[in-house]
Amino acid sequence: MKKIVFIEDEPLLQKTAGETLRQEGFDVRSALDGEAGLALVKSFKPDLVLLDIVLPKKNGFEVLEEIKKDPDTKDIPVVVLTNLEGSADVEKVLESGAMTYMVKANYNLEEIVARVKSILEASGR
Amino acid sequence: MPIHANHRRETGWRPFQDCRDRNLGFWQCPSFLFFIMGLVTIIAILATYFTASFYTDEPQIVALIVLIVAFVVFIIGNLIVDNFNQLAEANRLKSEFISVASHELRSPLSSMRWLADMLYSGRAGDMTGKQRDLVESIRESSANMADLVNDLLDVSRVEKGEIKREIKDFSVMEVAREVADGLRPMAEARNIRIEINSDRSDYKVKADPNHVKISLQNIVDNAVKYIRGGGLVDLRISAVGRFVKISVHDGGVGISVADQTHIFEKFFRADNALRYETRGTGLGLFIAKSFIEDCGGEIGFKSQEGKGSVFWLMVPRSALEVSN
Numbered sequence: 001m002k003k004i005v006f007i008e009d010e011p012l013l014q015k016t017a018g019e020t021l022r023q024e025g026f027d028v029r030s031a032l033d034g035e036a037g038l039a040l041v042k043s044f045k046p047d048l049v050l051l052d053i054v055l056p057k058k059n060g061f062e063v064l065e066e067i068k069k070d071p072d073t074k075d076i077p078v079v080v081l082t083n084l085e086g087s088a089d090v091e092k093v094l095e096s097g098a099m100t101y102m103v104k105a106n107y108n109l110e111e112i113v114a115r116v117k118s119i120l121e122a123s124g125r
Numbered sequence: 126m127p128i129h130a131n132h133r134r135e136t137g138w139r140p141f142q143d144c145r146d147r148n149l150g151f152w153q154c155p156s157f158l159f160f161i162m163g164l165v166t167i168i169a170i171l172a173t174y175f176t177a178s179f180y181t182d183e184p185q186i187v188a189l190i191v192l193i194v195a196f197v198v199f200i201i202g203n204l205i206v207d208n209f210n211q212l213a214e215a216n217r218l219k220s221e222f223i224s225v226a227s228h229e230l231r232s233p234l235s236s237m238r239w240l241a242d243m244l245y246s247g248r249a250g251d252m253t254g255k256q257r258d259l260v261e262s263i264r265e266s267s268a269n270m271a272d273l274v275n276d277l278l279d280v281s282r283v284e285k286g287e288i289k290r291e292i293k294d295f296s297v298m299e300v301a302r303e304v305a306d307g308l309r310p311m312a313e314a315r316n317i318r319i320e321i322n323s324d325r326s327d328y329k330v331k332a333d334p335n336h337v338k339i340s341l342q343n344i345v346d347n348a349v350k351y352i353r354g355g356g357l358v359d360l361r362i363s364a365v366g367r368f369v370k371i372s373v374h375d376g377g378v379g380i381s382v383a384d385q386t387h388i389f390e391k392f393f394r395a396d397n398a399l400r401y402e403t404r405g406t407g408l409g410l411f412i413a414k415s416f417i418e419d420c421g422g423e424i425g426f427k428s429q430e431g432k433g434s435v436f437w438l439m440v441p442r443s444a445l446e447v448s449n
Contacts, residue, residue, distance in 0.1 A: 010232065016239040023248055083231035085278060090289075105231035105271045108264070109242040 002120055003046040006030045007037030007063065008081070009055050013104065017050070017081075020109045021116065034058025038066055041073055048120055051098070053082040053089065061092060068097040077123045079116065099123075155205055155212075162201045169194035216284070223281040227274045234274065238267040276408045279339075280391060283415040290333040290419060294443040297328045297337075297369050301360050304341045308349055316355030319345065323362035328369045329443035336416035337440055340424070341371060343409030344436045348375035351434075368422065368439035376433040385428060389414045413438075 004026045008014050014030045021028045029044050031037035034055040041049055041063075049067065053060035060080065067073045077099045082089075090101050099119055102112065144154035151157045173194070177187045241263040243249045244256075252260065282288055298321070305319045312319050330337070341360075348358045352375055359374040380388060387393045392407040417424045421441045428434035 010236065012236040013239060016236075016243050020239075020243065020246075020248060083228055083235060085228075103231070104235040105238065105274065108268075109239050109246070 001025060001027045002048070003027045003029070003044060004048050004050060004116070005037065005041050005044055005046040006050045007034065007040075007055065007060070008050070008052045009033060010052075017109060017112060020113060024113050024117075026116075032056075034060065034063045038063050041067055041076065042070065045072070046076060048116060048123075049076055049078045050081050050116070051078055053080060053084050053093070061096065064093065064096045064098055077119055079119060081112070152204070155208055158201060158205045158208065162198060162205070165194070165197055165201065169198070221281075223277050227278045227281070230274050231271075234267060234270055238264065238271070241267060276412060279412050279415075280408055283412065288336075288415065288419050290336065292331060292333055292420060294329050294331050294445065295334045295337075297330055297362055297371060297440065298323060298326050300334060300338045300341060301362060301371060304338060304345055305360065307342065308345055312349045312358065315349065315352070317349055317352055317358060318356075319349070319358045319360070321360045321362070325362075325364075328362060328364065329445060330369050330440040331443045332420035332422060332440050333416070336420060337438070340413035340416045340438055341373075343413045344373045344438070347409060348373050348377060348434070348436070351375065351377035353378060364442065365439065367442055369442050370437055370439050372435055372437035374433070374435050379430040379432050379434055380426075380428040381430045385426075388426065389424075 002025075004021055006014060006018055006021070006028055008017070008030070009032050011032070014032070018028050018030050029040055029046070031040045035057040037051070037055070038058060051060050051063060055063070060082065064078055064080070067076065067078060074097075078097065080093045080098045080101045081104050082101070083104050085103050093101050100115070102115065107115075141151070141154055141157050141160075144151070144156060169190075173187065173190055176190055241260050244252065244260045245264060301321050301323075305321055309319055345358060345360065352358070356376045357374075361370075361372045361374065363370050363372075384393075389410050390407075391411045393411075394407040414424045417438050417440065423439040424437070425439075426434055426436040
């Protein structure tokens with residue numbers, strides 16, 4: 001079973017997307033803030049990380065940077081799921097090593113699941 | 126790039142019309158203030174000349190007049206600069222507000238959308254057919270709201286000069302087909318056909334494909350919305366010099382001459398027979414014009430009230446295309 005860590009501070013989004021991914025056969029662990037999320041990534045070693053940017057305690061940019069700095073986690077694909085859409089934000093996220101950047105409000109759950117599956121397949125995990 | 130519009134302004138010229146349109150008072154209107162400054166300068170020059178002719182033995186009086194005039198011109202100049210600064214600041218705050226508000230709107234919108242998705246997919250348990258229909262309505266409304274927020278953000282980016290573009294070679298026919306396929310369900314519900322006609326199927330252009338798609342989508346969406354009683358929306362693709370022209374013909378309600386001069390303005394909605402029967406923000410054509418001109422293209426239209434309209438996009442042809 002493929003493992004996913006979902007770092008998102010909005011409980012409703014965690015509940016809906018998390019439950020959907022679980023029903024699709026993924027083992028999903030969630031965190032509501034950046035610090036807890038980073039600790040979870042290091043301990044759980046998921047096959048993919050879904051990461052929000054605006055997070056309490058440690059923001060998504062910082063979490064992404066630390067994931068990519070750690071030799072144990074740097075190869076884990078990270079999908080940024082956020083509602084920010086400034087071109088500077090997108091560039092920063094992609095330059096920091098995220099696989100892709102998705103604006104939450106523009107995608108339904110089925111599209112998110114499809115994207116997660118295609119990224120996992122493409123990354124050979 | 127100039128807008129090609131086959132229309133004439135038949136209303137008479139009214140001075141400072143741009144300030145009236147923006148509800149600016151005369152003392153806030155830059156063009157009025159420049160006019161006053163010009164008038165004062167001319168009067169000052171003439172007065173100084175004639176005064177100097179009379180008072181050549183008393184240069185202090187001439188100097189005093191010159192000083193007073195210079196002071197008045199300085200005050201008016203400052204008023205103009207001050208007003209420009211206020212207008213620029215108001216514009217900046219408005220763009221920033223749109224940007225911040227749109228982001229904040231997206232958060233509850235995402236929650237609403239994904240909750241509706243869970244219900245609709247049956248992942249939260251079975252629903253009756255009627256419940257499913259209601260949830261489908263929530264999903265549609267949420268998707269429409271997401272589109273509106275995206276439009277507002279696009280407008281904000283255009284105004285801040287932050288359009289993100291990815292220029293590449295792509296097939297016009299593919300984009301036209303995507304747009305037509307996406308809008309066909311709505312069109313068919315109104316008894317409207319969407320057809321694509323082209324003398325070649327493989328025209329290639331060099332632009333941002335997403336921007337061209339959004340621009341064409343906005344035009345075709347308008348064409349469908351402003352046809353009454355069924356009909357045809359005809360997309361025609363052809364080469365015109367170094368551009369590929371995509372024109373959208375409709376036999377809809379058309380645009381009045383008075384409205385034609387404003388058609389590409391932000392939030393402008395034409396005052397026609399269907400104004401209160403159609404939804405729209407008045408942003409679609411503003412965004413289309415900004416996107417197309419940003420990638421070196423042109424946008425234009427001609428229209429006759431009651432007979433229909435033709436809107437066209439001229440998109441730069443790919444270098445490979447042109448050399449072939």
